[in-house]
Amino acid sequence: MNKRRNRQLLETASPLLLGGEQVELTGMANVGSVSAKRQVLTTALVAAVSAGTVIATVQPRPMYWVLTDQRLLFFDGKTATGKPGKLLVNIPRQIITASPLSRALLGLGLKTMLTVEGQEKALKVVFPPAAKAAGRDFATRIPSSL
Numbered sequence: 642m643n644k645r646r647n648r649q650l651l652e653t654a655s656p657l658l659l660g661g662e663q664v665e666l667t668g669m670a671n672v673g674s675v676s677a678k679r680q681v682l683t684t685a686l687v688a689a690v691s692a693g694t695v696i697a698t699v700q701p702r703p704m705y706w707v708l709t710d711q712r713l714l715f716f717d718g719k720t721a722t723g724k725p726g727k728l729l730v731n732i733p734r735q736i737i738t739a740s741p742l743s744r745a746l747l748g749l750g751l752k753t754m755l756t757v758e759g760q761e762k763a764l765k766v767v768f769p770p771a772a773k774a775a776g777r778d779f780a781t782r783i784p785s786s787l
Contacts, residue, residue, distance in 0.1 A: 642772065646705075646723075653716060654707045655726040666708040668775035669718055671701040671767040672730075673683065677753050696704060701767065708782060715753075723742060732757055740784035742776065751776040756786045 642650075650667050658664070703718035711781035712734055717726030745752035749770040754763040761764040768776030 642667065642705075646725075648714065650705050650707065650725045653705075654714060655787070657707065657714065657728060657731075659711060662712070663710045664707055665710060666775065666778055667706065667711060668768070668772050668779065669703060670772060670776070671769065672704045672706075673701040673765060694710055701765065706766075706779075708779060709734070709782050713783075734783075738779055739783040740786050742780045751780075753780055753783075754786070755783070 646669075647667055651664065654664065656669075662751070696768050705716040706715040707716070713730075713732045714728060715730035717729055720726040732755075738756045740754040740756075740763070742751045744750070744752050745767045749772050750768055752765060752767040753776070754765055756763045766776075
């Protein structure tokens with residue numbers, strides 16, 4: 642993430658920080674997963690409506706993330722300006738564990754599954770190729786779920 646976006650992210654997050662809370666890392670990732678069923682249905686619907694002239698894909702939501710010494714915050718990354726948007730997810734850090742990093746996106750990116758205590762489904766986080774270093778650093782700061 643470039644310096645300008647990082648500054649904008651810190652400006653967005655700073656009013657939400659608790660007293661004494663310190664930012665450790667920031668970055669961007671694709672968060673969530675899209676089922677094969679939803680991908681097929683979306684593709685079929687768009688193809689039917691457009692008589693096969695348009696192809697559509699569904700992908701996880703891009704989000705900016707801020708890891709503090711107390712929480713993990715996710716901000717909307719899909720805004721018209723590209724600036725960090727509103728806060729979407731706020732998770733206390735002590736209830737998060739992460740699976741070991743693995744390859745994603747044809748081996749170009751990295752992914753991990755975040756397990757949040759009390760939640761049934763894990764949250765898939767994919768770090769694109771440009772954010773692999775941040776992904777590695779992120780993974781070293783979150784306890785392993787193994």
